[in-house]
Amino acid sequence: xxALRLLSVNARSLPLDRAALAELIEAARPDVACVHGSPSxxxxxxxxxxxxxxAGLVVVSGGRTGGANLLMSSLGVDVVRTTDLRFTAxxxxxxxxxxxxxxxxxxxxxxxxxxxFAGTAAVRRRQAxxxxxxxxxxxxxxxxxxxxxxxxxxxxxxxxxxLSENRVAIADGIFVDGRIGIGEARELPTRAASQPVCVExxxxx
Numbered sequence: 001x002x003a004l005r006l007l008s009v010n011a012r013s014l015p016l017d018r019a020a021l022a023e024l025i026e027a028a029r030p031d032v033a034c035v036h037g038s039p040s041x042x043x044x045x046x047x048x049x050x051x052x053x054x055a056g057l058v059v060v061s062g063g064r065t066g067g068a069n070l071l072m073s074s075l076g077v078d079v080v081r082t083t084d085l086r087f088t089a090x091x092x093x094x095x096x097x098x099x100x101x102x103x104x105x106x107x108x109x110x111x112x113x114x115x116x117f118a119g120t121a122a123v124r125r126r127q128a129x130x131x132x133x134x135x136x137x138x139x140x141x142x143x144x145x146x147x148x149x150x151x152x153x154x155x156x157x158x159x160x161x162x163l164s165e166n167r168v169a170i171a172d173g174i175f176v177d178g179r180i181g182i183g184e185a186r187e188l189p190t191r192a193a194s195q196p197v198c199v200e201x202x203x204x205x
Contacts, residue, residue, distance in 0.1 A: 012037030067097020
């Protein structure tokens with residue numbers, strides 16, 4: 001079973017500049033990084049590319065078009081297909097959406113989605129449904145899915161329950177397909193309230 005190291009980090013919650021954020025990502029040595037609160041304003045494409053380059057990764061998908069969620073990967077990961085999604089409007093001040101990609105690592109194909117929900121509980125539940133629908137449209141086959149979501153707001157909410165259906169909820173807002181093996185999940189120490197999480201996963205053959 002191919003081993004996948006996935007990093008989930010909320011850039012907006014960290015007291016770091018872009019160089020320090022890149023150093024944190026690089027030190028974790030992820031195969032795939034989900035960066036929530038990524039650059040989404042002026043020159044966001046070039047800023048995202050520079051962040052990935054400093055972290056030793058490449059941009060896969062996301063940014064402004066993905067609701068300020070950015071997917072990056074190492075060169076060992078093949079990108080099969082990508083799409084970005086803006087959720088039902090939740091107000092201008094808090095972007096909401098997702099970056100999705102079908103990826104392949106050592107012959108194993110899988111989907112990663114980095115999402116940010118915002119709005120009322122009912123709106124977030126609707127956004128979770130929109131994400132599920134986007135995943136279903138992305139590929140006709142049924143590859144294993146990993147979701148890194150911000151704003152699902154705890155296991156008692158409808159959005160969280162929707163994402164955890166047929167998946168295992170691990171760490172902070174990471175939901176893993178039941179076919180994926182789960183290894184160590186560790187928080188990277190920072191001074192932020194929301195800590196970056198690095199998860200070791202085993203993909204199905």
